[in-house]
Structures are given as structure tokens and as C-alpha cells.
Amino acid sequence: MGTYHVTPVTAGDYRRLAEKRLPRFLFDYIDGGAGEEQSMAANADDFSRIKLRQRVMRDVSKVDTGMELFGQSMDMPVVLAPVGLAGMMGRRGEVQGARGAATAGVPFTTSTVGICPIEEVNAAVPQPAWFQLYMLRDRQLVQSLLGRAQDSGCDTLVFTVDLAVTGPRHRDTRNGMLGGELKGKLAKLWQIMLRPRWILDVGIRGKPHDFGNLREAVVDVQDLEGFKAFIDRQFDPSVTWQDIAWLRTQWQGNILIKGVMSAEDACQAVDAGADGVIVSNHGGRQLEGVASSISMLPEVVAAVGDRAEVLMDGGVRNGTDVVRALASGAKAVMIGRPWVYAMAACGETGVARLLSVFQQEMARSMALMGVTRVGQLTSETIDRP
Numbered sequence: 001m002g003t004y005h006v007t008p009v010t011a012g013d014y015r016r017l018a019e020k021r022l023p024r025f026l027f028d029y030i031d032g033g034a035g036e037e038q039s040m041a042a043n044a045d046d047f048s049r050i051k052l053r054q055r056v057m058r059d060v061s062k063v064d065t066g067m068e069l070f071g072q073s074m075d076m077p078v079v080l081a082p083v084g085l086a087g088m089m090g091r092r093g094e095v096q097g098a099r100g101a102a103t104a105g106v107p108f109t110t111s112t113v114g115i116c117p118i119e120e121v122n123a124a125v126p127q128p129a130w131f132q133l134y135m136l137r138d139r140q141l142v143q144s145l146l147g148r149a150q151d152s153g154c155d156t157l158v159f160t161v162d163l164a165v166t167g168p169r170h171r172d173t174r175n176g177m178l179g180g181e182l183k184g185k186l187a188k189l190w191q192i193m194l195r196p197r198w199i200l201d202v203g204i205r206g207k208p209h210d211f212g213n214l215r216e217a218v219v220d221v222q223d224l225e226g227f228k229a230f231i232d233r234q235f236d237p238s239v240t241w242q243d244i245a246w247l248r249t250q251w252q253g254n255i256l257i258k259g260v261m262s263a264e265d266a267c268q269a270v271d272a273g274a275d276g277v278i279v280s281n282h283g284g285r286q287l288e289g290v291a292s293s294i295s296m297l298p299e300v301v302a303a304v305g306d307r308a309e310v311l312m313d314g315g316v317r318n319g320t321d322v323v324r325a326l327a328s329g330a331k332a333v334m335i336g337r338p339w340v341y342a343m344a345a346c347g348e349t350g351v352a353r354l355l356s357v358f359q360q361e362m363a364r365s366m367a368l369m370g371v372t373r374v375g376q377l378t379s380e381t382i383d384r385p
């Protein structure tokens with residue numbers, strides 16, 4: 001049974017609960033990374049090497065974690081990252097994630113491959129979500145997707161560029177998620193049977209289980225093998241910086257390029273007209289062996305200067321990490337797995353509660369660092385290895 005807790009508090013607490021709630025192959029799909037998962041581990045480990053400088057005897061009676069990004073005010077510099085298939089982890093999972101984010105006063109990002117369509121998400125929240133795009137070979141489909149996102153109110157586009165091919169996710173093979181044969185099917189069925197609550201909450205009440213944004217393309221999500229085949233068929237590995245110009249003609253709002261891990265690419269993104277870049281290795285799910293996002297952040301920040309906004313994601317697990325990222329030059333961070341664990345474990349309230357813990361941790365760290373506004377979190381407030 002493990003340790004019993006009255007109330008889940010941290011991302012780790014929600015992770016353990018999610019593991020109990022979800023069929024094994026779905027938990028592993030969220031929890032895992034590429035290859036030996038070294039880059040995934042480095043994302044979190046490298047955060048712990050950044051030390052905060054404790055400062056005392058300053059007036060910290062009023063600490064404000066709020067900030068503004070692209071004219072949108074946020075209660076803290078955290079955005080929920082796009083996560084594909086979130087609607088398989090909790091009933092209408094993207095809606096629950098977006099509602100939890102709204103309660104916490106931060107933006108939510110819908111994935112191209114979410115279960116709930118963008119219209120369903122935006123109808124459930126006061127502030128429209130950010131929209132994440134993977135470039136598909138079928139440009140008409142892309143055009144129609146972008147049109148739908150804008151019609152439903154989205155004004156920030158997150159264009160993900162680090163999925164030219166999918167990274168090798170060995171857990172997905174090992175646990176049968178990608179097992180097409182009878183053995184794999186039976187394994188999945190067994191893992192599902194062990195989770196009756198999930199069957200009721202998501203399996204039955206969480207329908208329809210299709211890719212809400214890609215209904216025109218008719219992708220069958222019942223079959224995750226089919227999902228992978230769709231990605232291999234439709235995700236366009238021939239995309240280059242030139243395509244940003246086309247994207248610009250299709251999107252009136254801000255464009256953030258997600259998946260930039262070098263100064264050179266960051267400069268190219270800015271030259272191509274991006275309003276911002278997100279330093280990200282996709283949570284260690286793509287290029288195994290690549291450095292952690294937090295270790296590459298300062299290089300990108302230095303290269304971009306004040307020409308665009310720099311965000312980061314990968315390994316942010318608490319409010320202290322948010323402070324570390326900001327002091328390392330990020331304007332804001334995205335969190336992926338933590339919100340999905342919280343949502344899978346406790347739904348919308350779990351997401352809102354986890355985010356409120358993040359905010360409390362941020363505020364307390366700031367107070368103990370002698371800092372009252374996020375703008376004061378500079379490189380002088382930390383020691384990097």
C-alpha cells in the first residue's frame with residue numbers, strides 16, 4: 001500500500017496517486033521518457049544543483065508572484081504545457097486541466113493531439129487557452145485547425161518543433177502500449193481491468209475518445225498503435241524555418257517556438273519572427289542524451305536578449321524550481337507531467353490545489369530570498385554550478 005497521506009501536496013504525491021488510478025500503460029506513457037531516460041532525469045536533477053541565496057532583514061511583508069506575458073496577467077509565471085491524450089488520464093482531461101489553471105490564474109495549453117477539441121476547452125473557461133500545433137503534412141488541415149483555434153478565442157500559438165520523428169519510448173513497447181499483437185492487446189486489457197474506477201470515470205463517462213482537434217482527419221484513438229501510425233504518417237519532418245513565414249500568414253496572435261535547445265536555433269526562431277521561444281527537450285521524451293532544459297536556458301537567454309520572450313520547461317516540480325528558472329533568465333515556465341498527475345489523481349481540484357502549492361512555495365522562497373517581485377529574481381539571487 002505504501003505511505004498513507006491525508007492530503008496530496010506535491011507533484012510526487014499526485015504522481016503516486018495517479019499510478020494507482022491509471023492503467024499501467026497510460027501511467028507509463030506520461031511518466032516515461034526516451035531511451036534510458038537520462039535526459040528526463042537530468043531535467044529534474046539539474047534544478048536541484050541551483051542554489052538560492054538566502055537574504056535577510058528586508059521588508060518582505062508583501063510578496064507578489066504575479067506578472068504579465070503578452071498583455072495577459074498571470075497570478076504566477078507558470079503555464080500548463082500541452083500534453084497529448086490528457087483526456088485519457090481523467091474524464092475530459094483537457095477541460096479539467098484548463099479549469100484548474102483558470103482557478104489558479106494561469107494559462108492552459110491545448111495539444112494538437114488532445115482528446116477534447118479546442119472549442120470544448122475554451123467554452124469551459126473564462127480565458128481562452130493557448131493552442132499548440134504540430135505541423136502536419138496536410139496543410140489544409142493545419143489551416144483549418146488554426147482557423148478553429150482563433151475563432152474560439154485563442155491568441156497564443158505554441159508551435160512545437162522537436163518532433164521531427166518520435167523519440168524511442170521503451171516503456172511504451174515494454175508494457176504493451178505499442179504492442180499490436182494479441183499479447184499486447186491482452187496485456188492492456190488486463191491493465192485496464194485492474195482499474196475499475198478509471199473504467200467508469202474515463203472509459204465510460206469520458207467519451208468520446210477521439211482526437212477532438214483532428215476529427216476531420218479521422219484518427220482512431222482506441223488504438224494507440226493507430227495513433228503512432230498517424231503521427232508517423234502525418235507529422236511533417238521536412239519542416240524548416242521557412243515554414244514560420246507561412247504560419248505567420250495564418251496566425252494573427254503571438255507565436256512561441258517550443259523545443260529550442262541552442263543559441264543558434266533560438267536566433268533563427270527570432271529572425272523568423274517568433275515572439276518567443278520555449279527552451280524544451282520535450283520532458284526528455286525526444287532526444288535521449290540531450291542536456292537538460294534548465295542547463296541550456298542561460299545560453300538561449302543571452303542569445304535572444306530582449307528581442308523575444310524566453311520560456312522553459314522540463315523538470316519543474318515545485319515553486320522553488322519556478323524561482324530557479326526565473327533567476328536563470330526565464331520569463332515563465334511550463335509544467336507538463338505535474339498537472340497531468342494531479343488531474344489523473346484528483347481532477348480539476350487536484351490541478352488547482354497543486355498550482356496553489358506552487359504559488360505558496362514561490363512566495364515563501366521569494367520572501368526568504370529577500371525578494372518581493374518576480375522581476376527581482378536575477379542571476380544574483382542564485383548560485384549556479
Ligand SMILES: Cc1cc2nc3c(=O)[nH]c(=O)nc-3n(C[C@H](O)[C@H](O)[C@H](O)COP(=O)(O)O)c2cc1C
Pocket residue numbers: 029030031043081082083084111112113132160258280281282283284285313314315316334335336337338
Ligand atoms: C504524456 C506527455 C504528452 C505530451 N504531449 C505533448 C504534445 O502533444 N505537444 C507538445 O508540444 N508537447 C507535449 N509534451 C511535452 C510537454 O509539453 C512538456 O514539454 C514536458 O512535459 C515538460 O516536461 P515535464 O513533464 O518535466 O514538466 C508531452 C509530454 C508528456 C509527458
